[in-house]
Every structure is written in C-alpha cells, then in structure tokens.
Amino acid sequence: MRLFLAAALTAAIFVASPASAQTVSIRNPAAFVATLKAMGYEPGALSNVDTSPEVDIKVNGFGTTLRLVGCTAAADCKYMTLVASYSDVVDPPAAWLQKMNDEFDLLRIGINDKKQLYMFGAYVVEGLPRSELKRIFDYWAADTSSIGSEAIEGGYTTGE
Numbered sequence: 001m002r003l004f005l006a007a008a009l010t011a012a013i014f015v016a017s018p019a020s021a022q023t024v025s026i027r028n029p030a031a032f033v034a035t036l037k038a039m040g041y042e043p044g045a046l047s048n049v050d051t052s053p054e055v056d057i058k059v060n061g062f063g064t065t066l067r068l069v070g071c072t073a074a075a076d077c078k079y080m081t082l083v084a085s086y087s088d089v090v091d092p093p094a095a096w097l098q099k100m101n102d103e104f105d106l107l108r109i110g111i112n113d114k115k116q117l118y119m120f121g122a123y124v125v126e127g128l129p130r131s132e133l134k135r136i137f138d139y140w141a142a143d144t145s146s147i148g149s150e151a152i153e154g155g156y157t158t159g160e
Contacts, residue, residue, distance in 0.1 A: 022130045026068050026077040029053035036066075039130060041137070049074050060141035069122075079124045082140055086148060089117035092156040100150065104143055117156075119147060 026032045029046055033055055036043045043066075044056040053074060054067040062084060070078030091111065100109040108120040121143075123136055151157055 024125050024128045024130055024133045026080060026126055028075055029068050029071070029077065032068065032077075035130070039134065053077070059137045059144070062141060062144045064140065064144075078126070079122055081120060081122045083118060083120050084140075084144055085112055085114075086117040086151065086157075088157045088159065089148075089151045090158055091115040092117055092151065092154070096154055096156065100147060103150075104147065107143060109147065117147075117151065119144065 024032070024035060029049065033043050033046050036055070036057060041057045041059070046053055046055050048054050048067075051074075052067050052069050052071065054065055056063060056065055058064070059082075064082050064084045067081045067083070068077035068079075069081055097109055097111070097117075101107075104119070106121060110118055110120070112118045121140065125133055125136070
C-alpha cells in the first residue's frame with residue numbers, strides 16, 4: 001500500500017510539473033520577448049541588442065522600458081530593470097521625492113534628464129515561474145498607479 005501511495009504521489013508530481021515548469025529565462029533576449037508576448041504584454045521591438053537589450057511594454061496600460069542587464073555578448077543576461085517616466089510630473093520637490101523613495105522602498109524614484117518624474121526597479125527573474133513574473137508586473141502596475149495618484153494629490157502634475 002505504501003509503495004502504491006508513493007508511486008501515485010510521484011506520478012501526480014510529474015503530471016503537475018508541466019504547468020509549473022513554465023519558467024522565465026532571460027539568457028536569450030529574443031526568447032524572453034517571445035515569453036512576454038505569450039504572456040500577453042505586447043512588447044515592442046527589441047533594441048540595443050548588442051549592449052543592454054531593451055523592449056518597451058505596457059503594464060496595465062502604463063508605458064515601461066524593460067532592459068536586460070549584465071549580459072555577455074547580448075546573451076546570458078543576469079537581471080531585468082523596469083523604468084517608467086511621468087511626462088506630466090515635471091520637477092517635483094526634493095522632499096516629496098524622498099518621501100516617495102521612503103514609501104516605495106523597492107523602487108528608486110527620481111527625476112530624469114527632462115526633469116520628469118521616473119521610477120526604476122531591478123529584478124532577478126531567471127528561473128522564476130511565469131506567475132511570479134506576472135506578479136512583479138502586477139506590483140509594478142500598482143506602484144505606477146499609486147505614485148501617479150500621490151503626484152496628483154500633491155499637485156505636482158502639469159495637467160497634460
């Protein structure tokens with residue numbers, strides 16, 4: 001009986017494996033973009049392939065640049081970064097930026113070269129299940145929305 005139960009449990013694990021075996025790999029940037037497409041993120045064209053491959057995607061409607069970093073010969077990338085800018089939040093006060101950095105401790109909030117508010121996050125995703133990559137994107141979307149709301153409430157938007 002114990003042998004039967006052990007065999008049944010082993011069989012159940014192997015039957016369940018294909019669904020959980022869909023893991024994320026950023027070793028091949030083009031294959032990773034195909035994964036993003038398969039997940040429904042509608043990535044744009046891959047650019048900067050020879051240095052730090054990047055692609056523009058929309059995460060819950062918010063434009064984001066996804067960059068693969070730490071690559072060797074345009075492959076075997078180590079982590080990804082997400083960057084988004086708010087074109088309607090220009091030159092917000094330094095104290096407010098510090099408050100946002102304190103509140104959103106897993107992100108970096110700052111001002112880009114156009115004096116627009118931006119947010120940045122870095123994530124190690126190699127080998128994660130696709131569901132965890134989706135979760136990272138869900139958190140990113142929630143944070144972009146929250147920071148945007150904070151900017152509106154603080155009166156830091158230009159109204160564009």
